[in-house]
Amino acid sequence: MEKKSLNSEIAGYIGKLLRDNFGKGPTSVYVSIKKPFISIYLKDFLAPIERLLVGQKNYQKVEETRDLMFEELIPEIKATLRVSADLHIKNFYYDWSLENKTGVLLGVMDNSESNDEHFYPEFPNKEILEEEMIKVSEIAQKAPDLLNSMYLNNRTLVMERKGILTELEKELIREGNKEQLLLSKRQLEKRLLDIKVFESILGVGIKDVFVDWDFYLDISYLIFIVKPK
Structure with missing residues (x-):
């Protein structure tokens, strides 16, 4: 599969997954793959109840809830990327900028996809x-x-x-x-x-x-x- 097509397919999958689980998905999903990493940048991602909590400056409650939700979603995301894109993700990292309504998922592929040389370019x-x-x-x-x-x-x-x-x-x-x-x-x-x-x-x-x-x-x-x- 061509790189652009693969990135678009993953973006579509992530957008639908979040929409199904949060009631509102991000308006934009940007996917970049550079082994051993895959980054997924989310824009305008804030569910209605989260918007209310953010308006009340209750950021910690939103982060706690998202952490619980993504602990459940990450195994599904790993399995889907392995089957549909042949990407073997060992660990996922994630964080949010609630005021900006943005977020990022960073996947790190397993050892067979990684080596120290990926950091050498200056x-x-x-x-x-x-x-x-x-x-x-x-x-x-x-x-x-x-x-x-x-x-x-x-x-x-x-x-x-x-x-x-x-x-x-x-x-x-x-x-x-x-x-x-x-x-x-x-x-x-x-x-x-x-x-x-x-x-x-x-x-x-x-x-x-x-x-x-x-x-x-x-x-x-x-x-x-x-x-x-």
Whole structure:
């Protein structure tokens, strides 16, 4: 199947799935595949009841509900992509910008689709960008053991961090505080990111920032959606 056709098919599937489960799907779904990643960017995605909660600034309730919903949906999405698109997704990461009514799903394919070389391509100021991200990580938790970054397309920049959890955070996870820790870390990191600094480094405007973790693998993905030149 041609790449554009495959992307369109996946976008249509995701849009219908969300519409069936939330009562309202996104108006636009943008799919990009660059192994070992697949990114799915959602625009104008906010169900009627979520719109009410967001209007009341009750963001945490919406995020908690979506996390529960997507824990149920992710296995179905993985299975469908494996059968219909021959994409073997090992893990999915997701996050939302409720005020912007946007969201992103980032799938990471299994080891057979991945190797360290996918991060090698350079782009302007990549080293400076990663140094700034290390500073943010040091304030929020600790400097990552490993940090890599790459563009999936001219709109989507992915930063992968491994080994960033502190011993206190690991203990909180062991004690069953995973969801609260996740919500708190999302808010903290986004607040610490100085968008103007990152825009200056990248030389482009930033429309959205998303971040998610796999606490058990001690890995995090941060996604910038930028305005292409």
